[in-house]
Amino acid sequence: MKGYRRYIALIGLLFVALVLLEYFRPKPVDWSQTFSREDKIPYGTYALYELLPDLFPGQPVQLVREPAYNVLQDSTLNGNYVFITKYFEADSLDTNLLLDFVQRGNQVFIAADEFSTYLRDTLHFSTVYLNTTNPDSTDFSFTSQSDRQVYTFPPNSYMRVLRVEEQHDHEALGRNKAGQLTFMRVPFGEGYFYINTVPLAFSNYQLLTLNQSGYAATALSHLPVQPVIWDDYQNLGREEDQSVFRVLMQHEPLTWAYYLSLIGLVLFLLFKSKRTQRIIPVMEPPRNTTLDFVKAIGSLYFNHGSHKNIAEKKIAYFLEHLRLHYHLATHTLDEELRERVKVKSGADAALVDQIFGLIQSIHQSSALSDQTLLMLNTYLEDFYSQTSIRPKANV
Structure with missing residues (x-):
């Protein structure tokens, strides 16, 4: 029994040492493009969300974690609906209510790499993927600015640009240095859709590390000073979807602790079963005598x-x-x-x-x-x- 205690104590000490080592070692930079207002990692939007009261003074900011269809069931809702995400996903029901929302005189601002098929077909535009290291593709400016200040992105970024079908009254608001469209306004009814293909421009990295918050501020300044509806459903899903396992997987130390616990439990069961399981007699299978016959x-x-x-x-x-x-x-x-x-x-x-x-x-x-x-x-x-x-x- 004393020998077992030594082994258990040794395993416990090793486990504690491993947890402490994982906790205190320098954490690698997480470059995941979450675009969540909860994340302070380079490609989260925590900084921009905190700046919204300054960009829209005196206006409430409503955070939503529901699909647009659920949010816009209230037909009296007015303001600016803002989406900052990597993939803008919206089915036909979401798209129809967004169209009704804009048609009543409101604004929808979407910054994303890709857009849903329903929205692209309705607003008559598409996106083109630029797999290039040309620096002109990562330098941006606004067509509405007289001085045309240039905002520079990190090199080797993979960008998308907008392509608009002919004979439609889309207004160009921003282009890259190569002259390709990256930001536009699309009228619909009494309101406007604002489509932007540079979501990284609204991230913490662009605002804080590169100190180029002017791009995000200028882009959002095209919206009127109205209440803001900030969508985090596209990035995090429903709030009730958060489970214990999802939280464990989001933090590396907790993930390691979870896996080590499982491994320890499996090892315990294996060694314990070896000690307590009775011998199983060998059962000879019935002999097939067909071949002998x-x-x-x-x-x-x-x-x-x-x-x-x-x-x-x-x-x-x-x-x-x-x-x-x-x-x-x-x-x-x-x-x-x-x-x-x-x-x-x-x-x-x-x-x-x-x-x-x-x-x-x-x-x-x-x-x-x-x-x-x-x-x-x-x-x-x-x-x-x-x-x-x-x-x-x-x-």
């Missing part, structure tokens, strides 16, 4: 010199094989049957001719030699191997 019958025929009988049985089994697998009528062994076997089985034509020729010779003979029986068996085995359809048992 077949060998005995074959030896009987062979020892009595019944080569003709054995050959007839192998031929009958071969014809049954043709009927079962290739659905051929075998009552007449003529040239037509021979050609059908060649086509349907895919076997070598010469081999099929040899088999049928040997079958006819056997039918006409009254007795067989060992060599003829062996030749028949070889031809049939070659046929089964070439067609990849072997019989379950050979007599």
Whole structure:
């Protein structure tokens, strides 16, 4: 018992040391593009969310964790609906209520890499993926600014630009240095949609590390000073979806502790079961005597010199094989049957001719030699191997 206590104490000390090591070691930078207002990592939007009262003075900011369809059930809701996300996902129901919301004179601001098909089709635009290291693709400015201040993104960023269908009154608000559209306003009813393909411009990294908060402030300044509805559903889902396991997986130390606990439990069960489980008697499986029976019958025929009988049985089994697998009528062994076997089985034509020729010779003979029986068996085995359809048992 004392030996067990030593091992348990040692395992406990190692576990505590590992947890402390994981807790105090320098944490690597998390570059996940969450765009959540809760995250202070480089690509969260905590800083921008805190600046909203300054950008929209005197206006309330409502945080929502529900689909747009649920939020906009209240038809009296007015203001600016803001989405900052990587993938803007909206089904037909969400899109229809957003369209009604804008049509009543409100604004929807969406900054994303990709947009739902329903929204793109309705507003007549698409996005183009730029896989380029051209610095002109990562320098941005606003067309509405007289001085055209340039905002620079980190190099080697993978960007998207907007492509607008012709003959539509979309207003360009921002472009990259290469002249490609990245920010536009789309009128719909009494209000506007603001579409932006640079969501990273609204992240903590852009606002704090690169000290370029002017881009986000200028982009949002196109919206009127009205109440703000800030969507975090696209980034985090419903609030009630948060589970214990999801929280554990979001923090690396908790994740390690969870996995180590599981491993320790499994090891305990394994070693404990080894000690307490009684010996299970070895049960011999029932012996399959079918093969022995077949060998005995074959030896009987062979020892009595019944080569003709054995050959007839192998031929009958071969014809049954043709009927079962290739659905051929075998009552007449003529040239037509021979050609059908060649086509349907895919076997070598010469081999099929040899088999049928040997079958006819056997039918006409009254007795067989060992060599003829062996030749028949070889031809049939070659046929089964070439067609990849072997019989379950050979007599």
